[in-house]
Amino acid sequence: MNNNVAPDEKLDINIRDISDISGQVAVGNYINQINIENPSSEALIELMKYQDQRRKFNEDILKCYSPSTLPDYPPRLREFVTENRVYEINQAMVYLNEHRILFISGMAGIGKTTLARALVETRPANVPLPFWFDFAKRPGATLGDVLEQLAGYMNAPQIAQFREEGREAGLDDINRLTNELGKRESLWVIFDNLETALNNRNFHDPGIDSLFTSLRDSTHQAKIIITSRTLPVLADGGSLIDILEDEKQELKGLKTNFAVDYMVKNGLYEVEQSQLEELTSSVDGHPLALKLLIGLVKKFGIKDTLADLSTFKRHKESTIKIARRLFDKLAGDEKELLEHISVFRQPESKTAIERMFTATTSKDAVENLMEKSLLETDHEGSYWLHPLVREFAYDDLEDKIEVHKIAMQYYLSIPLPKERTSKEDIQPLLEAHYHACRAEDYNKAFNIMMDNNINGDLDKWGNYRTLIDLCLDLLPEDHFKDKPLLNIEIHSVLLLDLGNIYIYLGKVEKAIKYIQESLSIYQDMNDRQGEAGALGKLGNAFSSIGNVEKSIQFYKDAIEISKEINDKQNEGVWLGELGNVYQYLGELEKSIQCQEDAIEISLEIGDKANEGCFLGNLGIVHLNLGNIEKSIEYFQKAMKISQEIGDKHNEGNWLGNLGLAYHYLGEVEKSIEHHKQALVIAKKIGNRRGEEADLGNLGLAYNDLGQVKKAIEYYEQALVIAREIGDKGNKGLWLGNLGNAFNHLGQVEKAIEYYEQALVIAKEIGNRQGEGAQLGNLGLAYSDRGQVEKAIEYYEQALVIFKKIGNRRGEGAQLGNLGLAYSDRGQVEKAIEYYEQALVISKEIGNRQGEGADLGNLGNAYRDLGQVKKAIEYHKQALVIAKEIGDRRNEGIWLGNLGNTYRNLGQVKKAIEYYEQALAIGKEIKDPRIIIFCEENRKLIRS
Numbered sequence: 001m002n003n004n005v006a007p008d009e010k011l012d013i014n015i016r017d018i019s020d021i022s023g024q025v026a027v028g029n030y031i032n033q034i035n036i037e038n039p040s041s042e043a044l045i046e047l048m049k050y051q052d053q054r055r056k057f058n059e060d061i062l063k064c065y066s067p068s069t070l071p072d073y074p075p076r077l078r079e080f081v082t083e084n085r086v087y088e089i090n091q092a093m094v095y096l097n098e099h100r101i102l103f104i105s106g107m108a109g110i111g112k113t114t115l116a117r118a119l120v121e122t123r124p125a126n127v128p129l130p131f132w133f134d135f136a137k138r139p140g141a142t143l144g145d146v147l148e149q150l151a152g153y154m155n156a157p158q159i160a161q162f163r164e165e166g167r168e169a170g171l172d173d174i175n176r177l178t179n180e181l182g183k184r185e186s187l188w189v190i191f192d193n194l195e196t197a198l199n200n201r202n203f204h205d206p207g208i209d210s211l212f213t214s215l216r217d218s219t220h221q222a223k224i225i226i227t228s229r230t231l232p233v234l235a236d237g238g239s240l241i242d243i244l245e246d247e248k249q250e251l252k253g254l255k256t257n258f259a260v261d262y263m264v265k266n267g268l269y270e271v272e273q274s275q276l277e278e279l280t281s282s283v284d285g286h287p288l289a290l291k292l293l294i295g296l297v298k299k300f301g302i303k304d305t306l307a308d309l310s311t312f313k314r315h316k317e318s319t320i321k322i323a324r325r326l327f328d329k330l331a332g333d334e335k336e337l338l339e340h341i342s343v344f345r346q347p348e349s350k351t352a353i354e355r356m357f358t359a360t361t362s363k364d365a366v367e368n369l370m371e372k373s374l375l376e377t378d379h380e381g382s383y384w385l386h387p388l389v390r391e392f393a394y395d396d397l398e399d400k401i402e403v404h405k406i407a408m409q410y411y412l413s414i415p416l417p418k419e420r421t422s423k424e425d426i427q428p429l430l431e432a433h434y435h436a437c438r439a440e441d442y443n444k445a446f447n448i449m450m451d452n453n454i455n456g457d458l459d460k461w462g463n464y465r466t467l468i469d470l471c472l473d474l475l476p477e478d479h480f481k482d483k484p485l486l487n488i489e490i491h492s493v494l495l496l497d498l499g500n501i502y503i504y505l506g507k508v509e510k511a512i513k514y515i516q517e518s519l520s521i522y523q524d525m526n527d528r529q530g531e532a533g534a535l536g537k538l539g540n541a542f543s544s545i546g547n548v549e550k551s552i553q554f555y556k557d558a559i560e561i562s563k564e565i566n567d568k569q570n571e572g573v574w575l576g577e578l579g580n581v582y583q584y585l586g587e588l589e590k591s592i593q594c595q596e597d598a599i600e601i602s603l604e605i606g607d608k609a610n611e612g613c614f615l616g617n618l619g620i621v622h623l624n625l626g627n628i629e630k631s632i633e634y635f636q637k638a639m640k641i642s643q644e645i646g647d648k649h650n651e652g653n654w655l656g657n658l659g660l661a662y663h664y665l666g667e668v669e670k671s672i673e674h675h676k677q678a679l680v681i682a683k684k685i686g687n688r689r690g691e692e693a694d695l696g697n698l699g700l701a702y703n704d705l706g707q708v709k710k711a712i713e714y715y716e717q718a719l720v721i722a723r724e725i726g727d728k729g730n731k732g733l734w735l736g737n738l739g740n741a742f743n744h745l746g747q748v749e750k751a752i753e754y755y756e757q758a759l760v761i762a763k764e765i766g767n768r769q770g771e772g773a774q775l776g777n778l779g780l781a782y783s784d785r786g787q788v789e790k791a792i793e794y795y796e797q798a799l800v801i802f803k804k805i806g807n808r809r810g811e812g813a814q815l816g817n818l819g820l821a822y823s824d825r826g827q828v829e830k831a832i833e834y835y836e837q838a839l840v841i842s843k844e845i846g847n848r849q850g851e852g853a854d855l856g857n858l859g860n861a862y863r864d865l866g867q868v869k870k871a872i873e874y875h876k877q878a879l880v881i882a883k884e885i886g887d888r889r890n891e892g893i894w895l896g897n898l899g900n901t902y903r904n905l906g907q908v909k910k911a912i913e914y915y916e917q918a919l920a921i922g923k924e925i926k927d928p929r930i931i932i933f934c935e936e937n938r939k940l941i942r943s
Helices: 042-062 073-084 086-098 112-122 141-153 155-166 171-183 206-217 256-265 272-282 285-300 302-315 319-341 350-355 365-371 387-396 400-413 423-438 444-453 454-461 464-472 488-504 508-525 528-544 547-563 568-585 590-604 608-625 628-645 648-665 667-686 688-702 708-724 728-744 748-764 766-783 788-805 808-825 828-845 848-864 868-884 889-902 909-923 928-942
Strands: 101-105 131-134 188-191 222-228
Touching: 073 086, 073 112, 073 256, 086 101, 086 112, 101 112, 112 141, 112 188, 112 222, 141 155, 141 171, 141 206, 141 608, 141 808, 171 206, 171 708, 256 272, 256 285, 272 285, 272 302, 285 302, 285 319, 319 365, 319 387, 319 400, 350 365, 350 400, 350 648, 400 423, 400 728, 423 444, 423 454, 423 464, 423 788, 444 488, 454 464, 454 488, 454 688, 464 488, 464 708, 488 508, 488 528, 508 528, 528 547, 528 568, 528 628, 547 568, 568 590, 590 608, 608 628, 608 648, 608 828, 628 648, 648 688, 648 889, 667 688, 688 708, 688 728, 708 728, 728 748, 728 766, 748 766, 766 808, 788 808, 808 828, 808 848, 828 848, 848 889, 889 909, 889 928, 909 928
Parallel strands: 101 222, 131 188, 188 222
Antiparallel strands: none
């Protein structure tokens, strides 16, 4: 055996809290340019025939897509468009040769949808039937709705994998779509009636905005055709198209000769040419107006109709206003029904339409409206109004409040699924709430929310934006100054709820503003219980940004008031929250006392739900103390209560915490098993925040198993959810953990990028703890890169923050990291000073795991100084603690370090014994770092 051993390899410990932790256009193989040199209906028909013939050679391509439902295009309409819109079709085709996005604008009823439908017939031979999404039929459509439809059309289920994962769609899913579009040679995607997805000129759904921004900016080969009355303004301030305003494809009315021909073919063949021309000019060739005129002439005669038009013209009325007058006259006896139907904001069944019947409504009213082309249908049970017709009808509806009440009652009569797991399951309730607000029955709308736990469900599913909209509908325009729509108590509750939501979204300044307004109202009313609740919520807000001094005071104030009014339940709640803050500060004995006091209260009043929560909180405290077996006992007790009372939400939470406990024990397989069970529950009940946490914790577990790429996958999934639900705090957390993962892979530059992103978020939302954690992570990264001076700068910045916010655990971690840095610089005595300071803090706050790490690092330092016996003493103390708290991973680490120390003493046999013991633990818990460390050192000794 060669006794000349290689230099020591230290297995040092870095303490980190787990919680900190335009493309090129391809236009087809057979027709490269589409341009009719002499536009005519005959030439257009020939082109369409030619394309149909060539499609036979592309059947394999065309069969790869599931047909999208296109608007009806009956022969008469096709003939009309072919004859009357040939110039516009040719212009659009030429434009599509050079551009990816065609935007068709124009006034309501001008024929934008029909032109888009006509373009489908002229598409290149290798382009399948396009995807078609009509926003007018899907009011309130979200990004997920659009992507799900596209996934089905493209037979690309990965685009809609967010549905299987039980989450909302986000940027990553948009990227999957654009990546897939980039792989397809020729594809058309049509978005119809886009104006119904806008509030003024901005998208009402940020996800839809992101979709169109990506379709504009990303490289893909799809042709995007959009119809809209107005051109949207994107969130980045840009436009969907890059052409000048006067170059837009603005659709005008029909030319006179085409319009006259259209009217003749639709029954006005006995009317004189000059009269037909007068009809056309009166409405500027507007297609919907011409359609209405044909019906009016048939019913009332040409003279009567021209007389009406002459009156309108004298009053210089616009085309749209004239169309409205014509609509009023044509609607006739069915006008009342049209007005009632107009309150629906989405396509509805015939049952819903019939709910709008009155005593005077004809039984043939629906059929009559369809014959007059005033009511649209897909012939599959859904009915809706043309957007312009809906506008006309709703404007004329006088008893809006009463009709909205009828709609509200209809939606409340719709049975809901027994198990509600997504927003779609409660859509009838959301519609009922909408109509109650429009009926100005705000009390009913509030009761719909409360009685059906809509706010609880939406909060659980992460639909915060929908929840905000529901609350805003119940508030006056100026939430703080205008007279409340509801009584002052409910008004204050809504302000408090909005504040709570804004905390989750990381908009803490906004949250504080709403909560303080609510607090002021409660104080003015002398509502002590409400005052305590608002004070407690302010505690939550300041706690979320690391301002623990303020949060402690608010919690203490809330507790004091709860005691004064003998509100035992809320006294317990705020004691539990106060205990959580003390835990954050590392004052674990105080934290335990708070949780035990809270448990005593819950037992006294029989509050099983909160008893379970406080037991779980105690489990977390003992986990941080390193009393892992005890923490498991508490988590199991908490989980049992959750199971007894049917609280699946907290059952999943405690399963996840059990997973973390087993993780600390080094039983990573068991940890993964618990996290997966928790994930199943979170997905089943739609708990988006729980799902996010479980995915992130699975990432931690796989990272410790050395399966770093798998860990990255889980972190990225957690990050997607954080982005979708607006959870900025955890978005920073997962970015930081991604940085850790890439650091482990040796990709330090990429790790630094992630840490810097996480640091920016922490600063944005005022999360001082997160800021300190990411500064510490940056220090570790620069240390790994050999830039020890820079690492020390980051550790010192982090240390300042943790001292300032009173986070003793974080302070100790950064002192330990500074010790490691000075050790790397060869300044071992200075390293020892930092380790000793860290050890003092660990002992003071009862952090047993940290105490063991500090002792172990002191052992390594004294070994480097050649004081081997002292090193062995410290390593053995660290080993004792690891065994006492059941920390198998650190037990293996300190056994390995003892092996190194005895090797330095030349006691090879004893060194091998320690390596063997450490290796056995490494294999047991499947920790690749311990296994590799021990095997390599054994080889060095035996070589």
